[in-house]
Amino acid sequence: MQTPPTMTPAMELALTSNFGSKEAWLAAFLSTAAAATQPGSALLVFQPQTGALVHQWSPTASPAGDDEAVLLALGQEAFSATAIGDADAFMCSLPWDQVYERYQTAVHDATESLSAGHADIAGAVVLDVRRAGVFEKAPTKLAGSQWNDPATVGDWARDLPTDKEIVVYCVYGHEVGRVTALRLHAAGLKARYLTGGIDAWQAAGLTVEPKPLAV
Template sequence: MNLNALPIASGVMPLHELHLGSLGGDGQTMEPAMRLALEANFGGFERWREDLVALAAAPGGGARWVLLVYLPREGRLKNLGAADDAAVPEGGVPLLALDRHAPAGAGLDRIDWAGVYARYQAAVHAASEPFGCGHADVSGALVLDVRRAGVFAQATQMMAGARWHDPAAVGQWAADLPRDQPVVVYCVYGHEVGRATALRLRAAGVDARYLHGGLDGWQVAGQALVTKGDAA
């Protein structure tokens, strides 16, 4: 695993501009994949919110902003305090910036999660691009179905030999995966669910890649699927 091979974000939006772009929503409505990301990294939306509020209330040491940042090298989201743009960790991509001196809840209740999700999606796609794989690369790999729990529950088919692992709990099962075998993860379309899971696994020392096109691309290409109960 070469974490230094991960692309470093460039042209990151200045924090004061990001702050303005973070507002304008209802603070609640978000894409399922964004809610999944908060669950995988913080244990859920409410826990993320509690963590951010606690960070804003803590002695700031000059920090003006509280941020939600995506850290590609760690494959995770993290809440951070920052005094200025230079305080963002190298390679980190700020997704959300709130003024820590604003009245409690004033910014949280106005977050535009559509904008946050768009920035998260772009950051994950940029960081994961070197780690995609094609259909021919599946042979010999441990194949993991990482579709969201609700999506998997409604599905009837999956790839032969695949095992379902809840992407929201990746921090719990990553340590159980082999380090001497390639791992291929797939979601529905090969977008940020599979990509983010692969990056999180790579940061944990797993030789993980995501499947280009996901399960949908696999099926469109005429590759075989099996009934869920017959996957093993």
């Protein structure tokens, strides 16, 4: 299945992290519609308390929780056999630019309290959570940091210490680092994201170290 041209890497990462892949997301989204027993819309919803994306079926196109953000809402007419017969075309027909904009806003609103400054690195467990492809090409990392794939945060979160401060960083401190910190925080960890990411860290003239040749 080709990646829709307007789906940003951060949005694809969000779908992968929550559903396994964008293909698995689509299958689950269609299943939500197929299982509906009343008129309504299938929703892709962001839950700010957990940082998770979930599916819901709603008769009003409103999410179950008052603080939840609807990223995508499709009425029953969108799920006709004709509309979804070609998975590639169906995925490409979705308004991914709008979905990402809503996701970006929701994530930023939910994570302002989890911001960590440069001085907060001292004594913390520092995790590099840049996307796999970005990390692979990067020549440097923060000193003493360890890379963890943000797409599989649900797998490695359980291995982190619960009694230590954790600071995660991505490139710019946007959705990747923020939502990873949010999901770790929801798991009971003392996690925050580095404001501005490694880009702002380097711009401030702070020290980085060469990245190992292999992860």
